[in-house]
Amino acid sequence: MTQVDLSTSYPDLARLEEPIHLYHQIQPHGVVFVLDEPDLNIVQVSTNAQQILGLQIDKILDANLEDIFDSFQLERIKAGIQDDNFDFLNPSKVWARVKGDEYVVFDGIFHRNSQGVLILELEPAISYENIPFLSFYHLAKTSINKLEETSTLNDFCQVIVQEIRKMTDFDRVMLYRFDEDNHGDVIAEDKLDELESYLGLRFPETDIPKPARQLLSSNWIRLIPDAKASSVQLIPAINPIIEQPIDFTHSILRSASPCHLEYLHNMNVGSSLTISLIKNQKLWGIIACHHQTPKYVSYELRKACEFLGRVVFSEISSREETEDYDYRMRLSYIQSLLIDYMSQDDNFINGLVRHNPNLLSVTSSQGAAICIGGNYTLVGRTPEEEDLNYLIQWLQNNIDDEIFYTDSLAQIYPDAIKYKDIASGLLAIPISKRNYVLWFRPEVIQTVNWGGDPNKAFLTTNNNGNLRLCPRKSFELWKETVRLTSLPWKQVEVNAALELRKAIVNIVLRQADELAQLAQDLERSNAELKKFAYVASHDLQEPLNQVANYVQLLEMRYQGELDEDAKEFINFAVEGVSLMQTLIDDVLAYSKVDMQGVEYQLTNAETALLRALANLRGRVAETGAKITHDPLPTILADSTQLMQLFQNLIGNAIKFRSEQPPEISISAQRLEDVWLFAIRDNGIGIDPQFSERIFVIFQRLHTRDEYPGTGMGLAICKKILECHRGRVWVESELGQGATFYFTIPIGGRERDRRRGRQAQNYLVGGGQ
Amino acid sequence: MIAEEVAKHKIILLVEDSKADIRLVQEVLKSSSVSHELIIVRNGMDAMAYLHQEGEFSNALRPNLILLDLNLPRKDGREVLAEIKSDPELKRIPVVVLTTSRNEEDIYYSYELHVNCYITKSRNLNELFKIVKGIEEFWLSTVTLPFE
Numbered sequence: 001m002t003q004v005d006l007s008t009s010y011p012d013l014a015r016l017e018e019p020i021h022l023y024h025q026i027q028p029h030g031v032v033f034v035l036d037e038p039d040l041n042i043v044q045v046s047t048n049a050q051q052i053l054g055l056q057i058d059k060i061l062d063a064n065l066e067d068i069f070d071s072f073q074l075e076r077i078k079a080g081i082q083d084d085n086f087d088f089l090n091p092s093k094v095w096a097r098v099k100g101d102e103y104v105v106f107d108g109i110f111h112r113n114s115q116g117v118l119i120l121e122l123e124p125a126i127s128y129e130n131i132p133f134l135s136f137y138h139l140a141k142t143s144i145n146k147l148e149e150t151s152t153l154n155d156f157c158q159v160i161v162q163e164i165r166k167m168t169d170f171d172r173v174m175l176y177r178f179d180e181d182n183h184g185d186v187i188a189e190d191k192l193d194e195l196e197s198y199l200g201l202r203f204p205e206t207d208i209p210k211p212a213r214q215l216l217s218s219n220w221i222r223l224i225p226d227a228k229a230s231s232v233q234l235i236p237a238i239n240p241i242i243e244q245p246i247d248f249t250h251s252i253l254r255s256a257s258p259c260h261l262e263y264l265h266n267m268n269v270g271s272s273l274t275i276s277l278i279k280n281q282k283l284w285g286i287i288a289c290h291h292q293t294p295k296y297v298s299y300e301l302r303k304a305c306e307f308l309g310r311v312v313f314s315e316i317s318s319r320e321e322t323e324d325y326d327y328r329m330r331l332s333y334i335q336s337l338l339i340d341y342m343s344q345d346d347n348f349i350n351g352l353v354r355h356n357p358n359l360l361s362v363t364s365s366q367g368a369a370i371c372i373g374g375n376y377t378l379v380g381r382t383p384e385e386e387d388l389n390y391l392i393q394w395l396q397n398n399i400d401d402e403i404f405y406t407d408s409l410a411q412i413y414p415d416a417i418k419y420k421d422i423a424s425g426l427l428a429i430p431i432s433k434r435n436y437v438l439w440f441r442p443e444v445i446q447t448v449n450w451g452g453d454p455n456k457a458f459l460t461t462n463n464n465g466n467l468r469l470c471p472r473k474s475f476e477l478w479k480e481t482v483r484l485t486s487l488p489w490k491q492v493e494v495n496a497a498l499e500l501r502k503a504i505v506n507i508v509l510r511q512a513d514e515l516a517q518l519a520q521d522l523e524r525s526n527a528e529l530k531k532f533a534y535v536a537s538h539d540l541q542e543p544l545n546q547v548a549n550y551v552q553l554l555e556m557r558y559q560g561e562l563d564e565d566a567k568e569f570i571n572f573a574v575e576g577v578s579l580m581q582t583l584i585d586d587v588l589a590y591s592k593v594d595m596q597g598v599e600y601q602l603t604n605a606e607t608a609l610l611r612a613l614a615n616l617r618g619r620v621a622e623t624g625a626k627i628t629h630d631p632l633p634t635i636l637a638d639s640t641q642l643m644q645l646f647q648n649l650i651g652n653a654i655k656f657r658s659e660q661p662p663e664i665s666i667s668a669q670r671l672e673d674v675w676l677f678a679i680r681d682n683g684i685g686i687d688p689q690f691s692e693r694i695f696v697i698f699q700r701l702h703t704r705d706e707y708p709g710t711g712m713g714l715a716i717c718k719k720i721l722e723c724h725r726g727r728v729w730v731e732s733e734l735g736q737g738a739t740f741y742f743t744i745p746i747g748g749r750e751r752d753r754r755r756g757r758q759a760q761n762y763l764v765g766g767g768q
Numbered sequence: 769m770i771a772e773e774v775a776k777h778k779i780i781l782l783v784e785d786s787k788a789d790i791r792l793v794q795e796v797l798k799s800s801s802v803s804h805e806l807i808i809v810r811n812g813m814d815a816m817a818y819l820h821q822e823g824e825f826s827n828a829l830r831p832n833l834i835l836l837d838l839n840l841p842r843k844d845g846r847e848v849l850a851e852i853k854s855d856p857e858l859k860r861i862p863v864v865v866l867t868t869s870r871n872e873e874d875i876y877y878s879y880e881l882h883v884n885c886y887i888t889k890s891r892n893l894n895e896l897f898k899i900v901k902g903i904e905e906f907w908l909s910t911v912t913l914p915f916e
Contacts (some may be wrong), residue, residue, distance in 0.1 A: 242853060539839075545891040546788045552893030553795060762837045 025255035040065040063708035157188035170289035177285035199450035231255040263471035264568035313555040331496040367440035425486025441486035586712035603639040605632035612646035629666035653681035674743040778804040780914035812843025
């Protein structure tokens, strides 16, 4: 596996070299004057002035611009300088007198540097006329027409390099685009046939290191007409007015650094022209023009190229944005669908995973996981839950932002190597401290075509104890295989994930609100139920008592006058009232068994049993029942309800006795997380087909003549156990006696609440 | 002696809205051995007016026993009980709550308000006879109350 770590294996160029913008070598094809304003006295000059202008350097340093150029031209120039109108001034054709009557024409370019110093640079004018506007217009128009016909970004870039090459006649014109790591890819190239192609190659970041990129950002066009020419000095080296070296950032004549020149030599470049492409104040790319031999390009033509570069580049940006825009629109459409699904579904997680498009579509991922409260909902290809647990712990400890993404998780979290085929790329959004949504992308093994071995882009040689950088000599195709890396997360995808995060957070908050509302409603309806229970206990009983009492009063008062029929009728009336009374009492008892009224406490089941037996003692004595029990545990339960439970079940065992005296045994057994109680009798038993029915309210298997009762007892038992999150059931055969079982969870309510939540979340994640 | 006469002739104040229940109490008391007068008021407001000798009750006699239903129109039995038991003049009169309600809260609350006893009306007539007679005998004959 080849791993190229470009961040550490390269020497830090910025540290090794003196800052490029303070590099005071000047290309020899032009002359530099550093001027003192307002009189325009010459305070510094490049040493080649003597040769080009035929004047002694010390004479020049004493002189004023007027002494070199005729004053008529200078009037206009001075006016422009005063207004700081350099765009209007540049270039100014200036005639300098050399050797008596001979004049040489220069393109004069003025600028004021960051130190406020005025600098004039003269380049020999190779055309005496400006490039005719019309010919430039035609050039640009043809180019733009061609550009409009192309559809893809790459075709478009190809047209640019062809047109620029046509305009400038360089041997090779390349469009070079920087990626996020500042490596450059050659995405378009036009060249002489015999030259080796660089198209598709990637050049490491160090080929155009940061200081150089900064210069390219501020200096949009840069010409090195002869990469082999020896540069000249500025005299004096220190500016006498500001007493500092001059900042040459915006100088057009500034020499390239020796290292860059060597780089060009190694590439076999005799001259170069570089046009910067800037998007949103960032260096997006460059158009690099190379010639094998020295080549001079006039200032006008350079400006024309820059202009063309800018015009067409604005088109590139807008196309790039359109491509982005279309994708962004698609993503935001998907997003709005998901938000709809989330708010329609009972649970937002279902909304994210159960429809098409789903969570995966938001970021064009192959896998996604939603981790809420320690439970996972997985879609597509994802690591195992156990691995996700560790990954989330790692995220909790290392990531504080609203979003985290990487296209090479294994490089920062080595455990991820084992699931690199699933999750080399990770995009994570925390919903809250412990809840996350994660997206995964698999490893994509890519081949990167480097222009030469990026590990050897520079060699450092130790020359007399001085560290010196030597750019590589080979630019041949060098293939690198990139592993442990996924396709990169695009900014639009990252933004889409952030938008989704906002939506989820909103929905979670809203659902919490709704839950609170629901709890409030429940509380209210509970209170109403309690009120109803009171009404039932009082207001319904009053008329019953009235009927019973007056029927009895009749009987009492007119005893001698009533016949047997009348007495029987009166008995039926009284019995009816009595049954009604029992029914009301039982319904009331049933309604009183509710969660809120339950007081969970450590309860000795044996105590509850003994209380129940005490209440039943009359019937026990009547029937001669033999009741035995094992030692019973202490459990978390409501003691009154537990007592009622025993009382109902044992009461039933006595009531439904067989011919023999009842024998009833009560036992308890500890299972994994519940206590299992059993109440075994030797009674008449129950046909198994009714074993469910008997727990339903008002369901009876016998007439009241055979066995009295309302059919509420077991329904109450069932409700008591529901409140305790336990279960009750019967195992029996007709005539074989019956065993009623019930379970009570060991942990009591707290544990059950938690389990209740888990169960709910399991339902939520039911699609897994 | 006036005091002697008053002691012989007991005043029972029945606060009850249900005609049927009133009649039933009257029927039961017919067989009473204690000489008494049963005074009936049908709501809580009237009960308090009677006890304070207000309006039409300006000549009312102080009762020896109050039989109080809890659910009454206008002012309910709980309020009546609270007012009686917080009134220094009235609080020594024995009050028996006689009601259909077997609600535990009602029972607890009544004793909190210092009711003298709380009795649930029975739907068994014989039992009802026993209860009312018991009340009468206990409160009007057996116990010794402060002389007023």
